[in-house]
Amino acid sequence: MTNMIQSAIDQVAALTWAAYEKARAAGALPAGGEAVTVTIEIPRDTSHGDYASNFAMAGARELHMAPRAIAQAIVDHLDLEGSYFQKAEIAGPGFLNFTLGPKWYSEVLSAIEREGAGYGSGGDGAGKKVMVEFVSANPTGPMHMGNARGGVLGDTLANVLARDGWNVWKEFYVNDAGNQINKFARSIYARCMQLTVGEANYPFPADGYQGEDIRELAQGFLAREGIDFPGGTAEGEWLEQMAQYGLEHNIPKMKADLNKYGIEYDQWFFESSLHNSGYVAETVGLLTEKGWTYEKDGALWLNTTGLLKKKYMAEGKSQEQVDKLDLKDDVLRRANGFYTYFAADIAYHRNKLDVRGFDLAINIWGADHHGHVARLQAALDGLGLNGSRRLVIVLMQLVNLLQDGKPVKMSKRTGKAIALHDLLDEISVDAARYYFNNRAASSSLDFDLDLAVRQDSENPVYYVQYAHARICSLLARMRESGAEVCGAGQVDACVLTQPEELALIKSLAQYPEELHLAARDYDPSRINRYLTALAGDFHRFYNACRCMVDDPCLQSARLKLVDTTRDVLANGLNLLGVSAPEKM
Numbered sequence: 179m180t181n182m183i184q185s186a187i188d189q190v191a192a193l194t195w196a197a198y199e200k201a202r203a204a205g206a207l208p209a210g211g212e213a214v215t216v217t218i219e220i221p222r223d224t225s226h227g228d229y230a231s232n233f234a235m236a237g238a239r240e241l242h243m244a245p246r247a248i249a250q251a252i253v254d255h256l257d258l259e260g261s262y263f264q265k266a267e268i269a270g271p272g273f274l275n276f277t278l279g280p281k282w283y284s285e286v287l288s289a290i291e292r293e294g295a296g297y298g299s300g301g302d303g304a305g306k307k308v309m310v311e312f313v314s315a316n317p318t319g320p321m322h323m324g325n326a327r328g329g330v331l332g333d334t335l336a337n338v339l340a341r342d343g344w345n346v347w348k349e350f351y352v353n354d355a356g357n358q359i360n361k362f363a364r365s366i367y368a369r370c371m372q373l374t375v376g377e378a379n380y381p382f383p384a385d386g387y388q389g390e391d392i393r394e395l396a397q398g399f400l401a402r403e404g405i406d407f408p409g410g411t412a413e414g415e416w417l418e419q420m421a422q423y424g425l426e427h428n429i430p431k432m433k434a435d436l437n438k439y440g441i442e443y444d445q446w447f448f449e450s451s452l453h454n455s456g457y458v459a460e461t462v463g464l465l466t467e468k469g470w471t472y473e474k475d476g477a478l479w480l481n482t483t484g485l486l487k488k489k490y491m492a493e494g495k496s497q498e499q500v501d502k503l504d505l506k507d508d509v510l511r512r513a514n515g516f517y518t519y520f521a522a523d524i525a526y527h528r529n530k531l532d533v534r535g536f537d538l539a540i541n542i543w544g545a546d547h548h549g550h551v552a553r554l555q556a557a558l559d560g561l562g563l564n565g566s567r568r569l570v571i572v573l574m575q576l577v578n579l580l581q582d583g584k585p586v587k588m589s590k591r592t593g594k595a596i597a598l599h600d601l602l603d604e605i606s607v608d609a610a611r612y613y614f615n616n617r618a619a620s621s622s623l624d625f626d627l628d629l630a631v632r633q634d635s636e637n638p639v640y641y642v643q644y645a646h647a648r649i650c651s652l653l654a655r656m657r658e659s660g661a662e663v664c665g666a667g668q669v670d671a672c673v674l675t676q677p678e679e680l681a682l683i684k685s686l687a688q689y690p691e692e693l694h695l696a697a698r699d700y701d702p703s704r705i706n707r708y709l710t711a712l713a714g715d716f717h718r719f720y721n722a723c724r725c726m727v728d729d730p731c732l733q734s735a736r737l738k739l740v741d742t743t744r745d746v747l748a749n750g751l752n753l754l755g756v757s758a759p760e761k762m
Contacts, residue, residue: 179293300694309540327574331574334702341753395424527565539568575620607755645716662737
C-alpha cells in the first residue's frame with residue numbers, strides 16, 4: 179500500500195544520488211559518494227523545507243570537500259522535473275532542503291481515494307500468524323478497571339496488526355483450574371452454609387472471595403438445589419458442582435460485558451483443557467527430558483536460574499551482571515502431585531507456538547506481572563521454541579479513575595470496586611475505548627470521568643468525532659447548493675496553496691507511517707494521538723479556508739480535501755472501535 183511519506187524520502191535519496199552521479203561525471207565532485215551514509219529527515223520548521231538531506235555534510239570526509247561546496251554541486255545538477263519537489267535549497271552548514279510540489283499533494287489525495295478503507299495498510303506482517311491474548315481475567319468475579327484498559331489495548335493492537343499484514347487471532351485464556359477456582363468454590367460453599375445454618379455457625383474462609391457476587395451465586399445455587407443442601411453429599415462433590423455453577427454464570431457475564439465493550443474473541447481457551455488432556459504433564463516431561471528440571475522436597479522444580487542465565491548471556495549481559503541478579507527456581511509440580519499455575523502457563527504458551535503454530539504470541543499483562551515475563555520466555559527457550567523472540571509481553575500500567583478531581587475507587591451504586599459494566603453505565607463505549615487507549619501501555623493513565631462526558635474540545639474523543647461530524651454537515655450543505663465531490667483525478671492540487679491546506683494534506687499522508695509504527699512498537703495509542711492531531715489540522719483548515727467560494731477549481735479541490743479527511747478520520751476511529759458520527 180502507498181506510503182507517501184516514505185515515497186518522498188525515497189525520492190529525495192534517488193534525486194540526490196542522481197545529481198551526485200551527474201556532478202561526478204562533470205568533474206564537479208570526486209568519486210566516493212557510494213560510501214556516504216545519508217540521513218533524510220522532516221524538519222520541524224517548514225520554512226526549512228519539507229525534507230532535509232545531510233548528504234553534503236556526511237560526505238565531507240569521503241569526498242574531501244567542504245559540505246557547502248558539495249551541496250552546491252548537488253543543487254547545480256539536480257533535475258526536479260516530474261518529481262514530487264518544486265525546489266531544493268542549501269541551508270546552514272550544508273543541508274539540502276527539498277520543498278514539496280503539487281504532484282505530491284495530488285498523489286496523496288489519489289492514494290487515499292484509490293485505497294479506500296484499506297488506506298494505511300502495510301505488509302510487514304506478511305501473512306504471518308500472531309495471537310493477541312488479552313484481559314484473561316479470573317472468572318471468579320466481575321471484570322474491573324485494569325481489565326477495561328487491557329481490553330481496549332489488546333483489541334486495538336489486534337486491529338492495528340491486522341492492518342499491517344498479520345494474520346491475527348484474538349484469545350481469552352480462562353483460568354478455570356487451580357487454586358483460585360478451588361478458593362472460588364470454597365467461598366460459594368461457605369456462603370451456602372451460612373445461608374443454611376446462619377453466619378454465626380459457619381466461619382467464612384480467611385482467604386475467601388468476599389464480594390456480594392459470591393453471596394448472589396450461593397443464593398442462586400441454593401435455589402436450584404432446594405432442600406438437598408447440605409444433605410449427605412460430600413463437601414468435595416459440592417465444591418465441584420459449585421465451581422461449575424459459578425463458572426457457568428460468570429463466564430457468560432464476562433462475554434456480555436466484553437461484547438458491550440465492542441470486543442469479540444476468536445476463542446475462549448480453557449486452562450482445564452490443558453490439564454484434562456495431559457498436556458501440562460507432557461510439557462513438564464519435555465522440560466525434564468531436556469535436563470531443565472530436578473526434584474527437591476518431593477516437588478519437581480524448573481531450573482529457572484540456569485535458563486535465565488543462558489537467556490541473559492545470549493542477550494549480551496556479562497557473567498558479572500548475571501551473577502548479581504536475584505534468580506530463583508520455580509516449582510512445576512507440588513509434592514501433592516498437583517501442577518502449578520506456572521507449569522500450566524508454560525504448557526499454554528507451548529500450545530500457542532508449537533501445536534497451533536503462531537509465529538508470534540503477544541500478551542497484554544498488568545505491570546505487576548513484570549517478574550514473570552523473562553521466566554516464561556526462558557522456559558519456552560528451554561523447550562526449543564525461541565520464547566525470547568516469539569513471545570512478546572506488553573506490560574500495562576495502572577488506571578487512576580478521577581471524578582471531581584479526586585480518585586474514585588468504589589462504585590456509588592454498589593459500594594464495590596468499579597467493574598467494567600459499572601463504568602459502561604456511566605460513560606459511552608466510545609469514550610471508554612478512546613480514553614483507555616489514549617496513552618501508551620507503559621504509562622499510567624488518569625481517566626477523568628467528568629472530562630469523558632463533556633461535549634467540548636477538551637474531551638479528545640469528542641474533539642475527533644466532532645471533526646468527522648463537522649465534515650459530514652459541511653458536505654451535506656454543499657450538496658444542497660449543488661456542489662459535489664469530484665474524483666482526485668479531476669482536482670487541480672496546484673490551487674491548494676494555503677498553509678492550512680498543505681498542513682492538512684501532510685497530516686493525511688502521515689497515517690500509513692503511524693499505523694506502521696503502532697504495529698512495530700505494539701503501541702496502538704499512536705492512532706489516538708494521530709487522530710487528535712489530524713482533527714486539529716482540519717479544524718484549523720476549516721477556520722481559515724472557506725469551501726463555498728466563487729472559484730470552481732478551488733472549491734472542487736477543497737471539497738475533495740475535506741471529503742478525504744472524513745475518510746481517514748473514519749478509518750482511524752474504526753481501528754479504535756469508536757464510532758464516526760455524522761451528526762453531533
